[in-house]
Amino acid sequence: MKHSSNSTSRRRFLKTSAVLGAPLILPSGMWSASLKGAGPNSKLQVGLIGMGKRMQSLLRSFARFDDVQITATNDIVDARLKDGTNRVLKEYEKLKRSTGELKTFADFRELLEGKETDAVVIGTPDHWHAIQSILSARASKHIYCEKPLTRTIGEGRAVVKAARENGVVYQTGSQQRTEYGGKFRTAVEYIRNGRIGELKKIHIGVGGPAVADDLLNEDLPEGINWDAWLGPAPRRGFNEVLCPIGVHNHFPQWRRYKEYAGGALSDIGAHHFDIAQWALGMDDSGPVSVTPPEDAKATSGLVFKYANGLEMVHGAYEGRSGCHFFGTKGYIFVDRKTLESDSPKILETPLEKNDWRLEEIGSNHQRNWVDCIKSGKKPVADVEIGHRTNTICLLGNIGYWLNRPLEWDPKKEQFKGDKEANALIHQKDRSPWGDLV
Numbered sequence: 184m185k186h187s188s189n190s191t192s193r194r195r196f197l198k199t200s201a202v203l204g205a206p207l208i209l210p211s212g213m214w215s216a217s218l219k220g221a222g223p224n225s226k227l228q229v230g231l232i233g234m235g236k237r238m239q240s241l242l243r244s245f246a247r248f249d250d251v252q253i254t255a256t257n258d259i260v261d262a263r264l265k266d267g268t269n270r271v272l273k274e275y276e277k278l279k280r281s282t283g284e285l286k287t288f289a290d291f292r293e294l295l296e297g298k299e300t301d302a303v304v305i306g307t308p309d310h311w312h313a314i315q316s317i318l319s320a321r322a323s324k325h326i327y328c329e330k331p332l333t334r335t336i337g338e339g340r341a342v343v344k345a346a347r348e349n350g351v352v353y354q355t356g357s358q359q360r361t362e363y364g365g366k367f368r369t370a371v372e373y374i375r376n377g378r379i380g381e382l383k384k385i386h387i388g389v390g391g392p393a394v395a396d397d398l399l400n401e402d403l404p405e406g407i408n409w410d411a412w413l414g415p416a417p418r419r420g421f422n423e424v425l426c427p428i429g430v431h432n433h434f435p436q437w438r439r440y441k442e443y444a445g446g447a448l449s450d451i452g453a454h455h456f457d458i459a460q461w462a463l464g465m466d467d468s469g470p471v472s473v474t475p476p477e478d479a480k481a482t483s484g485l486v487f488k489y490a491n492g493l494e495m496v497h498g499a500y501e502g503r504s505g506c507h508f509f510g511t512k513g514y515i516f517v518d519r520k521t522l523e524s525d526s527p528k529i530l531e532t533p534l535e536k537n538d539w540r541l542e543e544i545g546s547n548h549q550r551n552w553v554d555c556i557k558s559g560k561k562p563v564a565d566v567e568i569g570h571r572t573n574t575i576c577l578l579g580n581i582g583y584w585l586n587r588p589l590e591w592d593p594k595k596e597q598f599k600g601d602k603e604a605n606a607l608i609h610q611k612d613r614s615p616w617g618d619l620v
């Protein structure tokens with residue numbers, strides 16, 4: 184197995200930013216069009232962007248697919264790029280599978296320019312998702328992007344637009360729709376078939392909103408392109424909490440800070456609010472109002488209300504994380520290890536022949552994406568779905584930050600009569616990235 188390095192300097196990284204607004208050169212729809220219906224030896228060539236903790240799992244999943252070939256890796260930390268690349272090589276060695284040349288890139292844009300990839304997997308911090316997704320779509324690369332989809336609501340809509348305009352298949356990494364033994368899928372089917380009667384209230388037990396970055400500046404170690412890590416985020420000094428030094432085995436806490444992400448409310452909320460939207464049949468819409476708790480210091484208790492009057496509460500019910508659905512005939516609780524109800528009949532009675540069912544898609548989220556690239560279908564967590572779920576998380580954040588009731592128009596994606604709230608739909612990114620979204 185060959186391995187080649189194609190790293191770029193910091194100067195090159197910044198120099199190429201002048202052409203960010205221009206579409207990249209690859210033709211649209213190349214893999215799905217050319218390999219749709221092709222033979223078993225056809226392979227999807229995949230590049231990996233961001234070789235951190237989450238990508239360690241994703242690369243193992245993709246390496247196991249006979250019709251997928253990992254052909255490129257990228258990271259802005261030298262040690263993680265080397266480690267991630269070696270993990271890919273070792274995975275193929277363990278599987279006794281041969282690969283061609285595996286290229287490495289310090290600048291993700293050079294990965295996108297190459298012909299060795301048909302698709303990309305994005306596992307970078309949230310504040311990078313929009314830019315990398317838009318440029319990938321313009322390069323006609325199909326996209327698998329980790330959740331939450333974007334750092335702002337405006338970025339999310341821009342990503343959907345780019346994916347649609349360029350005809351790429353885009354899967355959001357909301358794997359609760361496919362995995363965990365089908366618990367969430369079962370809950371959705373039973374709720375939508377009226378097993379708990381008319382749905383009246385939902386409790387989503389996840390953590391609190393994002394806070395402002397208050398970390399101290401630290402000395403920048405060798406081997407980290409810090410300006411490339413910051414990208415569109417406000418300029419600040421290096422801190423290891425945001426970007427761990429070298430290879431690490433934890434999920435870094437950039438997730439906590441609003442400059443880069445949406446806090447635990449978005450990080451885990453992007454999973455559980457996604458199930459609520461699914462159960463409500465609201466994958467293309469959302470709530471119409473947000474009401475924060477009376478206590479301005481509270482980090483739970485915010486209420487989302489839908490047009491039909493249903494309320495969804497951000498906060499654990501009886502101290503339990505996960506999703507509680509309450510109806511006129513009982514409740515269903517679902518989390519990754521649990522599916523239960525207050526009445527055995529609700530879950531133990533099988534669905535009938537004419538009951539509403541979800542489409543059968545298998546039990547692997549990454550596999551669903553690959554299959555949809557082949558078929559041209561939308562994946563189970565299509566980009567619009569990922570954007571709408573993430574919008575709920577970000578609406579919650581804005582509600583906590585402003586600490587007042589807000590009215591939301593899910594069709595126009597604007598707050599009604601609130602200039603200050605609308606200013607938070609998207610904050611302009613740091614130059615030279617600000618003109619892209």
